[in-house]
Amino acid sequence: MLRVKQTASRAVFNLDGVWNFAVDKENDGIEKGRYRDEFTDGRPMPVPASYNDITNDVDLRDHVGLLWYQRRVTVPRIVADNRLILHFGSATHAAKVWVNGQQVAEHEGGYLPFEADITDAVDPGAEFLLSVAVDNRLSWDTIPPGWIETDSAGKPHQRYFHDFYNYSGLHRSVSLYTRPLIAVTDVTVVTDFDGADGIVRYEAAAPGAEHISVRVLDAAGKEVAAGEGAAGELRIPNVTPWQPGRGYLYTLEVSADQDIYPQKFGVRTVQVKDSQFLINGKPFYFRGYGRHEDNITIGKGHNNALMVRDFEIMEWQGANSFRTSHYPYAEEVMDYADERGVVVIDETPAVGLNTGVSGGILGSGKTFKTFSPETINDTTRAGNVREVEKLIERDKNHPCVVLWSVMNEPDSGADEARAYFEPVARAARESDPQHRPVGFVNIMLATPDKEKTIDLFDVVMLNRYYGWYVDTGNLDDAEAHLRQEIAEWIKVAPGKPIIFTEYGPDTLPGYRDFYHRPWSEEFQADMLAMFHRVFDDIPEVVGEQMWNFADFQTAPGIMRVGGNKKGMFTRDRQPKQNAFAVRQRWLAMKEESGF
Numbered sequence: 022m023l024r025v026k027q028t029a030s031r032a033v034f035n036l037d038g039v040w041n042f043a044v045d046k047e048n049d050g051i052e053k054g055r056y057r058d059e060f061t062d063g064r065p066m067p068v069p070a071s072y073n074d075i076t077n078d079v080d081l082r083d084h085v086g087l088l089w090y091q092r093r094v095t096v097p098r099i100v101a102d103n104r105l106i107l108h109f110g111s112a113t114h115a116a117k118v119w120v121n122g123q124q125v126a127e128h129e130g131g132y133l134p135f136e137a138d139i140t141d142a143v144d145p146g147a148e149f150l151l152s153v154a155v156d157n158r159l160s161w162d163t164i165p166p167g168w169i170e171t172d173s174a175g176k177p178h179q180r181y182f183h184d185f186y187n188y189s190g191l192h193r194s195v196s197l198y199t200r201p202l203i204a205v206t207d208v209t210v211v212t213d214f215d216g217a218d219g220i221v222r223y224e225a226a227a228p229g230a231e232h233i234s235v236r237v238l239d240a241a242g243k244e245v246a247a248g249e250g251a252a253g254e255l256r257i258p259n260v261t262p263w264q265p266g267r268g269y270l271y272t273l274e275v276s277a278d279q280d281i282y283p284q285k286f287g288v289r290t291v292q293v294k295d296s297q298f299l300i301n302g303k304p305f306y307f308r309g310y311g312r313h314e315d316n317i318t319i320g321k322g323h324n325n326a327l328m329v330r331d332f333e334i335m336e337w338q339g340a341n342s343f344r345t346s347h348y349p350y351a352e353e354v355m356d357y358a359d360e361r362g363v364v365v366i367d368e369t370p371a372v373g374l375n376t377g378v379s380g381g382i383l384g385s386g387k388t389f390k391t392f393s394p395e396t397i398n399d400t401t402r403a404g405n406v407r408e409v410e411k412l413i414e415r416d417k418n419h420p421c422v423v424l425w426s427v428m429n430e431p432d433s434g435a436d437e438a439r440a441y442f443e444p445v446a447r448a449a450r451e452s453d454p455q456h457r458p459v460g461f462v463n464i465m466l467a468t469p470d471k472e473k474t475i476d477l478f479d480v481v482m483l484n485r486y487y488g489w490y491v492d493t494g495n496l497d498d499a500e501a502h503l504r505q506e507i508a509e510w511i512k513v514a515p516g517k518p519i520i521f522t523e524y525g526p527d528t529l530p531g532y533r534d535f536y537h538r539p540w541s542e543e544f545q546a547d548m549l550a551m552f553h554r555v556f557d558d559i560p561e562v563v564g565e566q567m568w569n570f571a572d573f574q575t576a577p578g579i580m581r582v583g584g585n586k587k588g589m590f591t592r593d594r595q596p597k598q599n600a601f602a603v604r605q606r607w608l609a610m611k612e613e614s615g616f
């Protein structure tokens with residue numbers, strides 16, 4: 022699905038604001054036709070934002086089920102003969118949408134966009150009632166999975182295996198946009214180099230169009246190549262590549278009859294070879310973090326000020342990359358990473374596919390079998406495949422994306438893992454026209470002797486907590502075990518680069534300790550320094566993305582004090598002591614490599 026853009030042929034009307042909102046206490050609002058009329062029991066709710074932390078109503082915060090959003094929208098007369106599309110950046114985790122009581126959209130999956138052509142349901146110049154039912158329930162069939170438990174008072178509780186709070190609502194912008202009847206519906210760009218020139222292979226879809234032409238514009242808007250037809254190959258003489266740290270972008274302007282759609286792209290290549298990760302043919306070392314879309318008050322809501330602030334902090338620290346743990350991020354984030362030359366490992370929402378973990382905490386006892394008809398099953402897998410395909414459809418043209426992470430910490434040691442993983446890996450390979458490398462993030466429980474699927478993937482991505490969940494506080498043992506395990510990975514996955522996608526301890530900001538014990542700011546610095554020392558000795562390790570960029574909200578638990586505290590920064594983005602040490606390291610590495 023193309024990103025919503027205002028162009029010479031398209032107008033965008035942003036519908037963000039304070040909407041009317043109601044909790045569906047009995048979860049029967051759809052049957053009762055709540056979408057037909059304006060709610061009388063509503064309260065104000067900002068869009069975009071998670072609704073959970075906006076009010077002081079705990080029943081609302083932890084409601085399991087349906088939430089209703091509503092607003093009136095006037096259709097400008099200038100819409101005239103155009104098609105009118107209603108677009109949602111996301112709705113977590115599922116949604117149904119009605120216009121004047123008529124259902125126009127239904128969507129599953131909480132982190133990807135969806136839209137509906139509502140031209141025939143509305144009248145230019147008139148107002149319509151827009152009603153949205155958002156469903157925050159997770160089941161064994163959803164991605165991510167979860168289940169619901171009812172307590173002794175009969176109150177339902179959403180449970181899940183992943184370690185972040187189940188924020189929900191309308192997290193990203195809602196917009197209306199116009200496009201001509203014949204319109205560009207998809208653009209694909211694949212790039213390569215031929216000496217100093219850039220090669221651009223493109224494909225544009227515009228069903229019914231009589232004439233399609235394209236122009237490539239450089240960052241200053243100057244035409245540098247042009248072509249005719251729905252597909253073709255163009256040459257940019259003396260191309261400026263997209264590089265880590267230098268996000269040079271071109272625009273492929275597609276004209277299809279009356280429609281014009283500008284698709285940004287960068288010219289760069291990605292390849293895995295001899296245990297190295299190559300961007301534009303040069304070895305790239307990932308420095309950065311796993312992140313979360315998580316902020317005080319707005320939860321997982323997208324906000325441009327907070328996004329730019331986070332990028333400023335990452336740059337201050339000398340980071341050059343991050344992973345969109347554990348779901349696709351807002352498209353604004355991906356565009357901005359393109360612009361700033363920040364490298365992204367793009368992850369699907371397939372997290373928590375592992376019953377050996379509870380709330381991110383290891384060893385809390387297995388109560389379910391991960392893969393079975395009653396737990397993670399064929400429907401879950403089909404959902405996982407769909408999320409991979411849809412993510413790649415959305416993000417395929419982003420130069421910042423260099424690697425797909427199709428799952429985080431699934432039960433890759435289970436006997437049934439291969440049957441689940443094969444179609445998921447295949448979906449990524451078949452969907453990506455740029456043929457980026459594909460990986461999944463391996464959990465500490467699936468050490469090389471237990472892991473059953475690594476041959477299906479191009480890279481080894483490891484989340485390791487030596488010194489924290491195991492060898493707690495004993496960094497000598499932790500270091501020995503870490504070195505031992507990496508040596509085994511090199512044996513079982515020869516030629517595959519190893520990226521550490523998580524490592525680090527919970528750290529209570531302000532807890533300082535002469536003895537450098539776990540939870541102290543000193544221990545975080547020590548533990549990271551130990552991991553870094555090990556990485557520096559091993560050429561097959563090509564990346565360090567610590568866990569996590571910032572502290573974040575989780576479900577309550579005895580190991581979580583107001584959330585997960587593994588942040589390099591606090592939840593309000595203040596540095597912990599360790600941030601300065603890592604900054605020194607990363608800036609020195611940046612100085613040496615140039616990015």
Ligand code: BDP
Binds near residue numbers: 184381382568585
């Ligand atoms: C890993 C998960 C991550 C958790 C982290 C932790 O990938 O989501 O937050 O551990 O325990 O298992 O902090």
